[in-house]
Amino acid sequence: MSYRTLYLGSTNPAKLDAVQAVFTPDQGFTVVARSAPSGVADQPRSDDETRTGAVNRAHWLVRQPGVELGLGLEGGLVDHAGDMWLCNWGALATSRGHLLVASGARIPLPRELAQSLRKGGELGDVVDSWSGREGVRHREGAIGILTEGEVSRADLLGHIVRLLFGQWRYLGESRVS
C-alpha cells in the first residue's frame, strides 16, 4: 500500500495525537509534524485571528517542496456575552489550491483566568501558573482541566480534524488534491 503524507504545522503533541487519530495508516496516511508559522500573535484574540493562524500554517506547508496536504491548527480566545471563551480553528490546504476550514467546540473560561489574560500573556502560560502544572498546552489543555478530564485538548482538536477530513472526503479526494 502506498501512503500519502499529511503534514501538520506544529510539533505540539496534543495536536499530533489529534491528527494521528484521524489520518491513520488504515486510512492510507502517514503524518509528519513540522513547525509552521501562524503569522498571527502567539495568542490570537478573535475568531478571525485564530482562523487566520490555522490557514496560514496550512498554506505555508503546501508551499514547501513536495507537500501535497497541509493541516494547521490554532488555539485562541474570543470575547462573547461578557465572558472570554477558548476557541480552536483548523485548516486543510492542498497543493492544488483548495482550502477547507473548521472550528471546534468552545467553553467560557473562569473569570479569574479571563482577568489575567486581559492583562496580556498566553493562555498556556496563564493556565500553567493558575493550575500549578507544567506544559498543559502539550497535554490535557485548558479544556482538560476545566472539564475534569472529560474532554482533552486532543479530543477537542480531534473533532476539528474529523470535520476537515470529512469535508475533504465529501468533496472527493480527486477533486481537491
Ligand SMILES: O=P(O)(O)OP(=O)(O)OP(=O)(O)OC[C@H]1O[C@@H](n2cnc3c(O)ncnc32)[C@H](O)[C@@H]1O
Ligand atoms: O506549538 P504550537 O502549534 O504553536 O502550539 P501552541 O499550543 O503553543 O499554540 P496555539 O497557536 O495552538 O495556541 C495559541 C495559544 O493559546 C494557548 N492555548 C490554546 N488552547 C489551549 C489549551 O487548551 N490549553 C492551554 N493553552 C492553550 C497556547 O498556549 C498558545 O499560547
